[in-house]
Amino acid sequence: MALLLRSVARRSVCMSRQHFCVLYRHAAPMGTAAKEEMDKFSAKNANLNRPVSPHITIYKWSxxxxxxxxxxxxxxxxxxxxxxxxxxxxxxxxxxxxxxxxxxxxxxxxxxxxxxxxxxxxxxxxxxxxxxxxxxxxxxxxxxxxxxxxxxxxxxxxxxxxxxxxxxx
Structure with missing residues (x-):
């Protein structure tokens, strides 16, 4: 389903580039795995010195x-x-x-x-x-x-x- 939606979005981009360039620019390239995307996201946040989101396991219960x-x-x-x-x-x-x-x-x-x-x-x-x-x-x-x-x-x-x-x- 995701591949179908991605192909429809790419056709829309080709049809009118000025309206859909923002949608296309943030789309994941074809053939990349989720693990690669997560690693790229983590590396970008580490380079920008962004904090990691806290989760329930790090809190002290009160x-x-x-x-x-x-x-x-x-x-x-x-x-x-x-x-x-x-x-x-x-x-x-x-x-x-x-x-x-x-x-x-x-x-x-x-x-x-x-x-x-x-x-x-x-x-x-x-x-x-x-x-x-x-x-x-x-x-x-x-x-x-x-x-x-x-x-x-x-x-x-x-x-x-x-x-x-x-x-x-």
């Missing part, structure tokens, strides 16, 4: 970094779970009390029920408290490094306490 990743993950997880429950409510036969009776009839025990409640309550409370933290940042407060760590630990602590309290209800 609390703000993990909180940001977890905030995104809980947001995706909560929206997916809410969508699944909504679709299930529309598609599945029966009513909500019917499914509660079904869960009670499984006799899984209070420990597993408590763990399930905690698994639902913790992401919800974490995402909520961390969202409030982000709103606080949006008004320009709490950007100093000690404040960032302090608010991060506060979010984690409040999330655990809230999830335990909701689990015990």
């Amino acid at each position: 609390v703000p970094m993990m909180m940001s990743i977890t905030h995104r993950g809980t947001g995706v997880g909560l929206s997916g779970a809410l969508s699944a429950v909504a679709v299930a409510a529309l598609v599945l036969p029966g009513t909500f009390p019917h499914y509660l009776d079904l869960i009670h009839s499984l006799s899984v025990g209070p420990v597993l029920i408590g763990l399930a409640k905690f698994a639902i309550a913790f992401p919800l409370s974490f995402h909520t408290y961390n969202g409030v933290r982000h709103l606080w940042w949006d008004i320009g407060k709490g950007f100093r490094i000690p404040e960032v760590y302090r608010s991060g630990y506060a979010v984690i602590g409040l999330s655990v306490v809230t999830a335990v309290a909701l689990t015990c209800l």
Whole structure:
């Protein structure tokens, strides 16, 4: 497919050179391998003293970094779970009390029920408290490094306490 597109672009260049010379100038020459192109790109950047892009393996993991990743993950997880429950409510036969009776009839025990409640309550409370933290940042407060760590630990602590309290209800 790439060769077909390249040949079409070259024909266009031949047809009207002044309009497509920029497209043609940056096209890789025919017959070069990807490895050769990467080596040429790396050599050009080394000659120009450009820094190498950082990647995830060189970073030291920190609390703000993990909180940001977890905030995104809980947001995706909560929206997916809410969508699944909504679709299930529309598609599945029966009513909500019917499914509660079904869960009670499984006799899984209070420990597993408590763990399930905690698994639902913790992401919800974490995402909520961390969202409030982000709103606080949006008004320009709490950007100093000690404040960032302090608010991060506060979010984690409040999330655990809230999830335990909701689990015990």
